[in-house]
Structure formats: C-alpha cells, structure tokens
Amino acid sequence: MIKALINVNIFNFDSLKEKSYVLFNEKIIEVGLMKDFKGADEVYDCNNQILMPGLVNCHSHIYSTFARGWITEFNPKTFRDLLEQMWWKLDRVLEEKDIYYSGLVSGIEFLKNGVTTVVDHHASGEMIKGSLDLLKKALCDCLGIRGIFCFETSERFTIDECIEENMLFSKKDSTMAKGLFGMHACLTLSDESLKEIASKSEGVPIHIHVGESDEDNRESIEKYGKTPVERLEEYGLLRENSILSHCIYLSEKDIEILKKYKVYVAVNPTSNFNNAVGLADVLELEKNNIKCILGNDGLGFNLARDMVNLLFGMHLKYKSPTAYSLENLKRVIENNYEYASKILNCKLGKIEVGYEADFINLEYNPPTPINEDNLFGHFFYGMLDNFKPKNVWCNGKLKLENYKILEDEEKIYREARSVAQEIWNKCKEK
Ligand SMILES: [Zn+2]
Structure with a gap:
C-alpha cells in the first residue's frame, strides 16, 4: 500500500x-x-x-511520569539530597503495571509533542528483569514510536540483575527498538562494579550520567582520586556511540580524554535549570569535536522547550546574544538524528x-x-x-x-491516575 x-x-x-x-x-x-x-x-x-x-529525544526518564503533582518531603541541600528525597524514593517502588503505564502515557505525550524516537534511561526497583521489554511493548508495539532503552545499573539494585537485563535487551535488533548498556552514574558504581560491567557488557555502548553536579566530581576525586570520566576511561567504557548525559562539570583533562573517543554528550537544559546545576559548555565541547545531542532528562515531554532553552541558556552562560547561534543549535538537532540513525540502523531526520x-x-x-x-x-x-x-x-x-x-487515551489516563496514586502510597509506606 x-x-x-x-x-x-x-x-x-x-x-x-x-x-x-x-x-x-x-x-x-x-x-x-x-x-x-x-x-x-x-x-x-x-x-x-x-x-x-519527527523529533528525537536523546535522554529521557520515562519513570518520572508519575512524579507530576506528587507531594513529598523535599528540601534538598545537595544534589544527592535531590536524588534521595525525590527520584530514588520513586524509582525503587516501581513494578510491572507502573512501568507499562508510564510507557503508555509517555508515548502519548511524546507523540503530541512531535517526538517519534526516544532514548530512555530506565530504573525500577521492584521489577528489573523484563522492564525494558515492557517499555518497548508500551512505546514501540502499542504506540508505534521508536525507542532506545537501557536499565540504570547501580549499587542501589542488584548489579547482576541490572547487567542481565541490559544484555538481554541489547540483543534486540530492529529499527524500532534497540538497547544500550545503562549505568546510573559513577557515584553509585564502585571500581568493582565498573570492572564487572566492563567484562560482561560485550562492548555495548553505555548510557550514563556524568558531571550533572559538582558533587559527582568532588566525591569521585575524594574516593578514587579520579574524575568520573577518568574512571570510565580506565575501565574501557568510553565506547563508540556511548551517551554521557549532562557533562556540566568537566575538567580540562576530561575534555582531552573525551576528544579521543567517539562518544556523545547529551545536554538537558530545562532539567539543569530546574535543578539549578548549570549548563554544559556546548560550545567548548563542539570546539573539541565532542558531539552534543539534546534530551529532556524526563522533565515533561516537550523537546521544543529544550531546543529553545539550549539557545537561551547558552546566551545567558556566555552573556552574549551571539555566542551561540541558530547554526550551533541546528547542529545539535542534526546530531540527534545522526545518533538515533546509527543505533537503530536506519535513516532518520529528513x-x-x-x-x-x-x-x-x-x-x-x-x-x-x-x-x-x-x-x-x-x-x-x-x-x-x-x-x-x-x-x-x-x-x-x-x-x-x-x-x-488514535488509542483510547481517556481509558489509559484514567488507569494511569489510579496507578500513580498507588505508587505515591507505596512511597509513603517505605
Ligand atoms: Zn537523566
């Protein structure tokens, strides 16, 4: 036809x-x-x-769907507080139904915002095995959008289970869905875990948070005498087509290291502004031939807002309305298509x-x-x-x-609201 x-x-x-x-x-x-x-x-x-x-969102967290309107004790003084008081409280209770409905709601919202491919970084404490397949079922099979999924391996969960889930999903080979090897961040991974990941992940590109806050670097240097980028290099994890998300805090040496590898840096301006952590120096990265891609870090579904905020944020960062141009932004958007096309092995973006x-x-x-x-x-x-x-x-x-x-949106949202209430109740009990 x-x-x-x-x-x-x-x-x-x-x-x-x-x-x-x-x-x-x-x-x-x-x-x-x-x-x-x-x-x-x-x-x-x-x-x-x-x-x-259609747009490509290069870093998202579908599990954050049910955080909207959640009232919980929240008074972070540090970045770790922010994780502990909000995101870790939420993701550890997530189970089968929660994952599936977060996928359906996200898929619907992404479509309404013109996003047809999403790169997701997933975590769910009550269901690790099979969680990526469930996201695929909701987003790709049911709503028809393309997805690149991975599970955030960290010592908050059982490392072996996380590795197994990433590896199982990474064997999928279709232009609709593909896997990366997910890692939360260096701050939740000891040297022993990095070693285990390196030996068991069979060269699959990684997807990890790096330098989202200054603490990520400070803690790493105090504990290991190295920055997160140095640790990833040490274990041979800076593999081609890996995504390092945020990279707001990089040392000069980190940039020298990243230059040597064909990795991508995902910038998430709106989330960074919300967390008051700064913004990656996209110009400096570009100058060093480190390619930047754009995501939204799971903050809503409107990627257009991140495009706008990247340009405005760079103007503010450089205190210049011309330092970062529309041409610079266009290159980042093109990189999103290039990245998704490579991973899904198809041509996207024109x-x-x-x-x-x-x-x-x-x-x-x-x-x-x-x-x-x-x-x-x-x-x-x-x-x-x-x-x-x-x-x-x-x-x-x-x-x-x-x-x-074209799906029964009202029915899905009605069910989603009840799932969300159950999640919030579970968070309170724990
Ligand atoms: Zn993130």
Missing part, C-alpha cells in the same frame, strides 16, 4: 520545498512537486501545512527518499516573508513557540490525527 501526503511544504531544517507531495510506506519512496503527482492508494491532503521530520516515514505536520502561517535564508529563524522563533503537531506519522503509520491520539 502506497500512501501520499499532498500539498505539503517540506521543511528539512535547512530547506523548504513548497507545494510538494511525499509517497511512502514504512520508508519515503518519492518526493516531488504537486504538478508531478500521479496518485497513490491512500491520499492525505495537508492543505499547505509544514511537513518535517524528508527524502530512503529515509524512514517518521514525520509530523504543523499548521504554521508565517506573518513575515519566509525563505531559505531565514528558515531556521522561523522554526526557532515561530514554530517552536507553539509546537503542536496536527498529525504524526511513525514508521509510515498515522499515530496522531488532527491533534488526537
């Missing part, structure tokens, strides 16, 4: 093709001008809307022949002239200002139509 979107204005971040059509099944088969359109089995008229690639049919259409009526020179400015200051896709397609399937999810 060949489908067609007609009367679209194709936006590929650096080009705009007006009055076009796209033919596709799971992949894009043909792109052309409307005057050359010859028909298809199913035709969707987009009435001159923007058609652009509306071109051979790319996966993951795209979104937006109603955008430019109030000023739009052309190739100012296109990304329209994207940043216009489209991202009110980024609500009307339709979302993933793997060639329509998943959001006219702003509505």
Whole structure:
C-alpha cells in the first residue's frame, strides 16, 4: 500500500520545498512537486501545512511520569539530597503495571509533542528483569514510536540483575527498538562494579550520567582520586556511540580524554535549570569535536522547550546574544538524528527518499516573508513557540490525527491516575 501526503511544504531544517507531495510506506519512496503527482492508494491532503521530520529525544526518564503533582518531603541541600528525597524514593517502588503505564502515557505525550524516537534511561526497583521489554511493548508495539532503552545499573539494585537485563535487551535488533548498556552514574558504581560491567557488557555502548553536579566530581576525586570520566576511561567504557548525559562539570583533562573517543554528550537544559546545576559548555565541547545531542532528562515531554532553552541558556552562560547561534543549535538537532540513525540502523531526520516515514505536520502561517535564508529563524522563533503537531506519522503509520491520539487515551489516563496514586502510597509506606 502506497500512501501520499499532498500539498505539503517540506521543511528539512535547512530547506523548504513548497507545494510538494511525499509517497511512502514504512520508508519515503518519492518526493516531488504537486504538478508531478500521479496518485497513490491512500491520499492525505495537508492543505499547505509544514511537513518535517519527527523529533528525537536523546535522554529521557520515562519513570518520572508519575512524579507530576506528587507531594513529598523535599528540601534538598545537595544534589544527592535531590536524588534521595525525590527520584530514588520513586524509582525503587516501581513494578510491572507502573512501568507499562508510564510507557503508555509517555508515548502519548511524546507523540503530541512531535517526538517519534526516544532514548530512555530506565530504573525500577521492584521489577528489573523484563522492564525494558515492557517499555518497548508500551512505546514501540502499542504506540508505534521508536525507542532506545537501557536499565540504570547501580549499587542501589542488584548489579547482576541490572547487567542481565541490559544484555538481554541489547540483543534486540530492529529499527524500532534497540538497547544500550545503562549505568546510573559513577557515584553509585564502585571500581568493582565498573570492572564487572566492563567484562560482561560485550562492548555495548553505555548510557550514563556524568558531571550533572559538582558533587559527582568532588566525591569521585575524594574516593578514587579520579574524575568520573577518568574512571570510565580506565575501565574501557568510553565506547563508540556511548551517551554521557549532562557533562556540566568537566575538567580540562576530561575534555582531552573525551576528544579521543567517539562518544556523545547529551545536554538537558530545562532539567539543569530546574535543578539549578548549570549548563554544559556546548560550545567548548563542539570546539573539541565532542558531539552534543539534546534530551529532556524526563522533565515533561516537550523537546521544543529544550531546543529553545539550549539557545537561551547558552546566551545567558556566555552573556552574549551571539555566542551561540541558530547554526550551533541546528547542529545539535542534526546530531540527534545522526545518533538515533546509527543505533537503530536506519535513516532518520529528513524528508527524502530512503529515509524512514517518521514525520509530523504543523499548521504554521508565517506573518513575515519566509525563505531559505531565514528558515531556521522561523522554526526557532515561530514554530517552536507553539509546537503542536496536527498529525504524526511513525514508521509510515498515522499515530496522531488532527491533534488526537488514535488509542483510547481517556481509558489509559484514567488507569494511569489510579496507578500513580498507588505508587505515591507505596512511597509513603517505605
Ligand atoms: Zn537523566
């Protein structure tokens, strides 16, 4: 079955093709001008809307879904307090139903925000084995979005179980779902654990938090005489395509080390602002050929907000409205597609022949002239200002139509609210 979107204005971040059509099944088969359109089995008229690639969120925590509105004792003085008083209290009680519903709710919210691929960093104390498969079931099988999953190995849980879950899932090989080797952070992993991970993880790229707070480095130097980056290098864990999330606190030596490896740094500006920890020096990393990608660290689902906050945050960091440009931001967005494409072994990020049919259409009526020179400015200051896709397609399937999810959203949310209440009760009891 060949489908067609007609009367679209194709936006590929650096080009705009007006009055076009796209033919596709799971992949894009043909792109052309409307005057050359010859028909298809199913035709969707987009009435001159923007058609652009679905977004990729490169660092998320789906388990944080049920933290919204949770009232718990919270008065952190340090970053560790923040983990202990909030996130560790929550993730340790999560079990089967909680994981599944967090996946369903997240998937729905991601689709509504135009995110069609998510890289998740998962933890659930009451169900380790099988938890990644459950996330896949909710996000990929049920809602049809692509996922790259891993379990946060740490000494808070049984190390062997974490390793086993990561390794089992890493054997999956599909363009819809894939695994990385998850590690929480160096502060929850002793040398012995790092050694065990290194020997049992069979070269799978890692996904870990690094330098999110100054404490991560201070504790590491006090305890081991090395920074987290130095420890990861020592155990041979800075593998190609690994994700080091945050990297706000890096020493000059850390940067020298990271330069040598083909790892990616995931920046999460909105979460960093919320936790008041600072912002990675994306310019410095870029200068050193260390590629940055963008995530949201599980704070909501709106990746557009992180795109905006990255640029504004860098302006503030450098106290200059020009130090970090739209071109810099565009490179980070391109890196997100490059990363997901490599891991999932498919082509994401453009509306071109051979790319996966993951795209979104937006109603955008430019109030000023739009052309190739100012296109990304329209994207940043216009489209991202009110980024609500009307339709979302993933793997060639329509998943959001006219702003509505095609699953029974109300039923899922009703159940999710009761699951959330049970989780909060469990947290209180523990
Ligand atoms: Zn995180």
